[in-house]
Each structure stands twice: as C-alpha cells, then as structure tokens.
Amino acid sequence: MIRSELVQKIADENPHLYQRDVERIVSTIFDEIIEAMARGDRVELRGFGAFSVKKRDARVGRNPRTGDSVQVEEKHVPFFKTGKLLRDRLNGKE
Amino acid sequence: MSEKTLTRMDLSEAVFREVGLSRNESATLVESVLQHMSDSLVKGEQVKISSFGTFSVRDKAARVGRNPKTGEEVPILPRRVLTFRPSHLMKERVAAGNKA
Numbered sequence: 541m542i543r544s545e546l547v548q549k550i551a552d553e554n555p556h557l558y559q560r561d562v563e564r565i566v567s568t569i570f571d572e573i574i575e576a577m578a579r580g581d582r583v584e585l586r587g588f589g590a591f592s593v594k595k596r597d598a599r600v601g602r603n604p605r606t607g608d609s610v611q612v613e614e615k616h617v618p619f620f621k622t623g624k625l626l627r628d629r630l631n632g633k634e
Numbered sequence: 635m636s637e638k639t640l641t642r643m644d645l646s647e648a649v650f651r652e653v654g655l656s657r658n659e660s661a662t663l664v665e666s667v668l669q670h671m672s673d674s675l676v677k678g679e680q681v682k683i684s685s686f687g688t689f690s691v692r693d694k695a696a697r698v699g700r701n702p703k704t705g706e707e708v709p710i711l712p713r714r715v716l717t718f719r720p721s722h723l724m725k726e727r728v729a730a731g732n733k734a
Contacts (some may be wrong), residue, residue, distance in 0.1 A: 541680070542683075543686075548670065549670050550663065553666060564653050565652075565653055566667060568691060569649065570685075574686065574728070578642045579731060581638040582637070582665050583639070585641070585645075587668075588668045588672060617645070617724055627715075631713050
C-alpha cells in the first residue's frame with residue numbers, strides 16, 4: 541500500500557470530506573511524527589508502535605574504496621519499535 | 635533534548651488545528667489511518683509512505699535461543715516481524731534537529 545492508496549481508503553470511508561482535506565489530514569499525521577522526532581521527542585501509538593530517536597556515537601569509519609580512516613560525527617537516527625498488538629496480529633494471534 | 639512523549643491525542647490535536655475538523659472526528663481519522671496501515675501489514679503487504687518511510691513484514695526462521703540468565707536452550711518459533719526503513723527526509727530532519 542502506498543500513500544495515495546491510504547488517502548483513497550480514508551476518502552472512501554468519509555464521503556463528506558474533500559479529497560484534498562484527506563490528503564492534508566494524512567500529511568499532518570506523518571509530518572507531526574517527523575517534527576516530534578526532530579525535537580528529540582518520542583511518539584507512542586499504543587497497539588501500533590513507537591517512534592523514537594537513537595543516538596549513534598562518533599566513530600572512526602573507513603572509506604571502503606580507499607581504506608582511509610575518516611572521523612564520523614555523533615548523529616541521531618529515527619527508530620521504530622512495533623507495538624505488542626500489531627506484533628501479535630502479524631503472527632496470527634488476534 | 636526535551637524528551638516528551640506524544641500520543642494519538644497529540645496527533646489528533648494537530649489534525650484538529652491544521653484541518654479544522656472536530657476533535658472527535660480528528661481522533662477517529664488518526665485511528666483509521668493506523669488501522670488501515672496495520673490491516674495492510676497483517677495481510678503481508680508493504681506500506682510505503684513517501685517522504686516518511688517504508689514498513690515491511692519479514693519472515694524469520696526458527697532458531698534455538700538461549701535464556702541469558704539460566705543458559706537454558708529454548709526453541710524460537712518461526713515468526714513474522716515488522717521493520718521500518720525511514721525516508722531520507724526523515725533521517726535528515728531527525729539528524730539536523732538533534733544536532734549538538
């Protein structure tokens with residue numbers, strides 16, 4: 541399923557809403573999650589999963605082509621952990 | 635870092651603010667988005683949200699695990715797991731926003 545198919549499903553269920561409003565609703569939800577993580581916050585959606593930010597320490601990396609060592613700075617990366625209900629549903633436990 | 639935790643409530647508040655639907659309807663819509671995504675994943679589909687990321691379902695084979703405390707061997711059954719691959723945009727915004 542891609543973003544536009546998700547928008548279509550929500551639009552079909554809500555005939556009183558304009559398509560462009562449904563698009564804004566869907567974008568708002570995903571943008572809000574990204575913005576929260578950009579601030580270093582967590583987003584916990586019970587039953588679905590939780591988005592959080594993990595810190596990766598600075599390290600000495602290597603250029604795979606030349607073998608030269610390069611300093612890689614500390615950085616923060618997005619992380620998702622599946623919620624219990626969804627994990628169970630994926631495995632046929634309803 | 636502020637380290638707040640947002641929930642469904644904060645997402646529906648954002649929808650209420652941005653789109654101007656009632657709080658009640660905003661909450662219902664947030665729930666249907668999550669529901670459609672979950673249903674699609676349970677069917678074994680990939681969920682690809684452009685400029686957000688991709689959720690995919692992977693099959694894990696059975697293996698022998700070990701209870702780290704007792705050292706006892708325990709069988710781990712084959713199972714399906716969900717992985718999330720963030721988009722470039724998400725990675726960039728998260729890296730930039732949390733820069734020391």
